[in-house]
Amino acid sequence: MTLLLDDRSVSSVLDPASLVEAIDQAIRADAEAPADVPGRLNLSGGGRFFRIMPAVVPRSGVMGLKAFFGGNGVGVRYLIMIASVESGEVLAMMDACHLTAARTAATSVVAARALGVKATRLGVLGSGLEAETHLRTFAAVGEIDEVKVFSPNPVSRERLAGRLREELGLPVVPAATTAEACADVDHVITATNTGYGGPIACESGWLRPGLHISAIGSTHRDLRELDTAVFRRAGTLVFDADPEQVADESGDIREFVDEGGSLSTVLGLSDLLQGKVALPEAPRGDLTIFKSVGTALQDMVAAELAYRRAIEAGLGTTLDNLAVPKSRR
Known part of the structure; x- marks a missing residue:
């Protein structure tokens, strides 16, 4: 039996706190039972893109x-x-729109914990699904005293701030400018969509020393969020994927490298959680940055959790005999 799940069903069963713990445990356990996660395949043509991210996760x-x-x-x-x-049975096929945003947010929380971030004042650049899931996830696992949201679209930032203020009881306020959203906060989340070849969303001059940044929006070589001066200020820079992959796929990191920036001191999130590396005792910069492009391990962990929770809740539609073994045809 194969379970088909739409986006609404998936979002209803993926509670943020459980997803944070599932991803944290999976990354830690990957040292003992490694997942097979090859490089993702990126195709393009006709003005469209097609990306495939496979993985085998024995532990799950x-x-x-x-x-x-x-x-x-x-x-x-x-x-x-x-x-x-x-x-070998196909267990499920599911819409992964919400799932992708939710596992990205959960991984940002895992990284912040690993870096010892104790932020209570958040500035969020972006007002879409990724921005919302990040706010919901950080609110689910920690105390938040203040949130400022900026989007170049005043209606969007007002709408997100109002909805989360009402639903979560958080002091969420819209900011009129990016600089205002970044002022007097401990943690900046960049979940932007500036468009291919679009403007840089966040400049170094807006960021105070000691700030933590969760940067998740630049996952294409032509997308930018942070100027290169931000990365030069990083005392600790953590990636959730191989540095070569991140440098190839993220416009932010490509530009940083092209301008002479080095990735030699980048820490891998998995290495950090598994105790293979330690945080620097005397960081050279005044910012900590988590740069995420997402991994298939995160996807599979989130999908397996959604599948189990949907079965328990009686959600979805089942199909018989999808992908029957060749020997039985």
Whole structure:
């Protein structure tokens, strides 16, 4: 039996706190039972892109892939398939739009914890799904005293601030400028969509010393969020994927490297959680930065959790005989 899950069902069962713990545990356990996570495949043509992210996760008992695809004018769609490592049965296929944003936010929380971040005042650049899931996830696992949200669209930032203020009881206020959103906060979350070849969303001059940054929006070589001066100020820079992959896929990191920046001191989130590396005792810079492009391990862990929770809740539609073994045809 294969379970089909739409986005609403997935979002209803992925509570933030559980997802944070699942991703944290999976990354730590990966040292003992390593997942097979090859490089993602990026295709393009006809003005569209198609990205495939496969993984086999023995600890979770699943293997599968995420595909997301689209482009300007048609939007972006996300789809995950997971199968049983033991039986080969296709367990589920699900819309992974919310899941992708939720696992990204959960991983940002995992990274902040690993870096010892104790932020209570947040500045958020962006007002879309990724910004919202980050706010909901950080609110679910810690105390937040103040949130400022900036979007170049006044209606969007007012709407997000109002909704979260009412639903979560948080002091969320819209900011009129990016600089205002970054002022007097402990943690800046950049979840922007400036468009291919668009402007840089955040400048170094707006960021006070001691700040932590969760940077998740620049996941294409033509997308930018942070100017290179921000990365030069990083006392600790952590990636959730291989530095070569991040440098190839993130416009922010590509520009930093092109301008002579070095990735030699970058720490891997997995290495940090598994105790293979330690935080620097005397950081050379005055910022900590977590740069995320997402991994298939994060996707599979989130999808397996959504699958189990949906089964328990009786959600979804089941199909018989999807991908029947060749020998039985």
